[in-house]
Amino acid sequence: MAYVIAAPCIDHTDQVCMTVCPVDCITFDPAADRKAYIDPEGCIECGACVTACPQGAIVPALQLKPEWAFFEEIDRGWFIDPDWARDAVDALAA
Amino acid sequence: MNGSRGVAPASPRVASPAARSLRPAHDIPPTRPLPSVPRGSRRSPTEAAENATIVEREDVSPSVARFVVRPDGPIAPFVAGQYLALGIRVDGRIVQRPYSTAACPGTGQAHEFLVRRVPDGALTPHLWSAGAGARVRLGPPKGIFILEPDDPRTHLFVSSGTGLAPFISMVHALAGRDRPPRIVLVHGVSHAADLAERARLEAWTRDGLVTYVPTVSRPDDPASAGWRGRVGRTETALADICGELGLDPATTVAYLCGHPGMVENAERLLHGRGFGDVRAERFWGPGTAIPGAGAAAA
Numbered sequence: 001m002a003y004v005i006a007a008p009c010i011d012h013t014d015q016v017c018m019t020v021c022p023v024d025c026i027t028f029d030p031a032a033d034r035k036a037y038i039d040p041e042g043c044i045e046c047g048a049c050v051t052a053c054p055q056g057a058i059v060p061a062l063q064l065k066p067e068w069a070f071f072e073e074i075d076r077g078w079f080i081d082p083d084w085a086r087d088a089v090d091a092l093a094a
Numbered sequence: 095m096n097g098s099r100g101v102a103p104a105s106p107r108v109a110s111p112a113a114r115s116l117r118p119a120h121d122i123p124p125t126r127p128l129p130s131v132p133r134g135s136r137r138s139p140t141e142a143a144e145n146a147t148i149v150e151r152e153d154v155s156p157s158v159a160r161f162v163v164r165p166d167g168p169i170a171p172f173v174a175g176q177y178l179a180l181g182i183r184v185d186g187r188i189v190q191r192p193y194s195t196a197a198c199p200g201t202g203q204a205h206e207f208l209v210r211r212v213p214d215g216a217l218t219p220h221l222w223s224a225g226a227g228a229r230v231r232l233g234p235p236k237g238i239f240i241l242e243p244d245d246p247r248t249h250l251f252v253s254s255g256t257g258l259a260p261f262i263s264m265v266h267a268l269a270g271r272d273r274p275p276r277i278v279l280v281h282g283v284s285h286a287a288d289l290a291e292r293a294r295l296e297a298w299t300r301d302g303l304v305t306y307v308p309t310v311s312r313p314d315d316p317a318s319a320g321w322r323g324r325v326g327r328t329e330t331a332l333a334d335i336c337g338e339l340g341l342d343p344a345t346t347v348a349y350l351c352g353h354p355g356m357v358e359n360a361e362r363l364l365h366g367r368g369f370g371d372v373r374a375e376r377f378w379g380p381g382t383a384i385p386g387a388g389a390a391a392a
Contacts, residue, residue, distance in 0.1 A: 002179075023236065023237065041234060041236070042192075044192050045191070046376070
């Protein structure tokens with residue numbers, strides 16, 4: 001299963017994950033996004049981002065803590081409807 | 095799934111000004127109920143994700159199978175060497191992993207995947223029990239582990255296990271060229287029974303398209319009964335054939351795909367022998383040693 005970027009990334013997006021991802025499947029628009037997002041259909045599960053993230057925000061989808069479970073859907077959703085995902089992040093962080 | 099990559103544009107770490115005024119989200123109390131539908135009341139865009147059907151499952155061995163998956167609509171254009179996320183719904187949600195397609199690009203309406211069954215995996219046991227006719231999720235083709243256009247150099251393909259898959263697609267693609275280059279394909283497996291696509295590769299060898307070099311690392315295992323071919327690890331076979339087949343580093347491009355350990359060893363070996371153009375695709379998975387990272391489920 002793909003990796004997921006969870007709550008600690010919100011408003012603390014370091015972006016180092018984007019530089020270490022070997023398949024460029026992590027996206028972040030600093031003008032619009034409050035966190036980075038992993039494309040679950042591009043992630044090859046190498047774990048490079050997990051090691052690199054200084055926030056400890058990236059975890060395998062199947063190992064998400066219950067309070068972070070929704071971030072799997074949010075990450076997937078961004079690649080279909082970014083505004084939906086941004087609204088979801090706002091709702092979780094409000 | 096390629097050693098080379100693009101680099102994301104550098105930009106400062108900031109969210110929107112409005113966002114900065116909000117408290118960090120990891121302040122969310124663990125017991126706080128999750129919203130079933132986020133603010134804005136739009137339905138999740140991630141629902142109803144199945145978009146393809148398993149039309150065939152061919153058991154290569156007890157632990158390896160070839161799945162043929164047909165998308166509902168026209169097959170999305172892809173090039174040889176790319177991968178797609180293949181997923182199936184488990185307990186209400188799509189569980190998916192990336193797999194290189196072995197299909198011939200430009201023809202046909204289905205993808206072919208070589209899948210190793212992981213007994214405790216999150217995905218593969220469900221693929222096995224679902225079988226032909228099951229509805230699955232197929233992502234878009236991804237990846238830059240691909241051929242160079244009209245490259246006349248000898249193509250050395252080195253694979254282990256299900257890492258063979260992209261090379262089947264690549265041979266298809268090269269065979270379609272007006273003047274196919276020389277192709278040498280090394281495939282290493284633990285047991286002879288795991289030599290997927292063996293009949294097709296032997297046929298391509300008889301046709302003069304490919305020099306097929308299968309090697310078995312556990313020839314004494316019952317699953318290798320009757321094996322009379324080359325024995326040893328992929329890297330060992332690779333070291334041998336560089337000389338046996340007279341591969342010239344200056345006129346050879348090498349593509350490596352499979353277990354990260356094999357890929358690393360093969361890279362080192364080839365570089366040590368002067369091969370300058372070595373491209374790699376690593377298959378990650380359960381049990382793969384990734385320092386500091388959790389093993390992926392399968």
